Amino acid sequence: MRSRVFRLLLENRDRHLSGEKISEMLGISRAAVWKHIAAIKEDGAIIESVSNKGYLLLSLPDKLKKEYVSPFVEETYQDKKIFWTETIDSTNKYAKQIAAEEPGEFVVFAEAQDNGRGRLGRVWESPKGNIYASFLLRKDMMPERAAGITLAAAMAVIDAVESTLCIRPSIKWPNDIILEGKKLCGILTEMSAEIDKIEYLVIGPGINVNARVGYSEDLEDKVISLRDVLGMKIDRLELAGALVNAMFKRCADYAEHGLKNMIEDYQKRSCILGKEVFIIKNGQQRAGIVTGFTENGELKFESEGETLYIATGEVSVRGLNGYI
Numbered sequence: 001m002r003s004r005v006f007r008l009l010l011e012n013r014d015r016h017l018s019g020e021k022i023s024e025m026l027g028i029s030r031a032a033v034w035k036h037i038a039a040i041k042e043d044g045a046i047i048e049s050v051s052n053k054g055y056l057l058l059s060l061p062d063k064l065k066k067e068y069v070s071p072f073v074e075e076t077y078q079d080k081k082i083f084w085t086e087t088i089d090s091t092n093k094y095a096k097q098i099a100a101e102e103p104g105e106f107v108v109f110a111e112a113q114d115n116g117r118g119r120l121g122r123v124w125e126s127p128k129g130n131i132y133a134s135f136l137l138r139k140d141m142m143p144e145r146a147a148g149i150t151l152a153a154a155m156a157v158i159d160a161v162e163s164t165l166c167i168r169p170s171i172k173w174p175n176d177i178i179l180e181g182k183k184l185c186g187i188l189t190e191m192s193a194e195i196d197k198i199e200y201l202v203i204g205p206g207i208n209v210n211a212r213v214g215y216s217e218d219l220e221d222k223v224i225s226l227r228d229v230l231g232m233k234i235d236r237l238e239l240a241g242a243l244v245n246a247m248f249k250r251c252a253d254y255a256e257h258g259l260k261n262m263i264e265d266y267q268k269r270s271c272i273l274g275k276e277v278f279i280i281k282n283g284q285q286r287a288g289i290v291t292g293f294t295e296n297g298e299l300k301f302e303s304e305g306e307t308l309y310i311a312t313g314e315v316s317v318r319g320l321n322g323y324i
């Protein structure tokens with residue numbers, strides 16, 4: 001019922017809605033309406049209340065709960081469950097626990113993580129104010145194609161940021177989203193699989209919306225938040241809804257067609273295509289030029305007269321300051 005009260009307020013942001021009208025429309029008592037309004041305010045929304053006129057939603061709640069995110073989710077993805085928790089060790093870990101009982105695809109949001117994880121065993125700082133999400137996907141694909149889905153996920157983050165905030169970040173293969181030369185978002189992709197069958201994939205983006213964080217050992221000057229760029233606190237709900245839409249869409253497309261439908265867009269967004277980079281893998285580094293990406297998400301790399309296809313690794317651009 002809370003979600004229906006919220007939806008009504010959201011759909012009527014240009015006028016006051018009386019408690020009586022809400023109670024009539026939803027078939028609940030005025031006291032119940034008042035209780036829901038109080039709870040939505042408790043979650044950070046600013047709701048003006050004027051006697052004889054009613055309630056007006058002035059700003060959105062600041063929790064990524066299902067009832068607040070789902071009005072921003074397209075009809076096609078309304079069947080995907082949204083789980084929410086205030087603080088958790090890691091949303092990726094939590095998603096795997098839920099997967100044991102939940103047969104479908106779903107997403108988990110947390111306001112903060114106290115043991116957020118980055119790639120290669122690193123710690124991901126996770127204070128309140130950002131988006132920490134994990135998408136549990138069940139795709140009928142061979143395990144060797146799994147790594148490439150991170151590229152589709154990166155495109156999804158870009159779609160969401162661009163459609164809601166008109167900002168155009170770029171991608172540093174495989175999993176970093178870059179803005180002004182600094183890291184805005186990292187994605188941790190994990191899977192549970194047998195030799196020839198994926199049971200599920202967990203795709204965990206951590207987006208710096210209002211707090212500038214990254215790996216605990218990273219210096220502040222390597223990371224950036226959307227708030228830094230826009231100069232004001234950002235409402236996360238619309239962005240979270242757009243992320244849900246884009247993630248399910250891009251990943252379904254990848255599972256069916258590989259990167260075929262998005263490779264052109266991906267190349268345009270890449271900040272390393274055509275650049276001289278070091279590939280750093282297992283502590284070894286090799287210099288070369290990035291010449292493209294395959295439909296399964298590998299990096300095509302020309303080094304010392306050889307063409308190499310790299311499935312996953314650490315990339316840094318040679319000779320540039322900043323993060324990339």
Ligand code: BTN
Pocket residue numbers: 089090091092093113115116117118119120122124131132133134175176185186187188204205206207
């Ligand atoms: C990286 O760049 O190394 C990946 C960072 C991924 C962080 C996100 S936050 C949500 C999800 N839960 C985690 O524990 N990690 C990912």
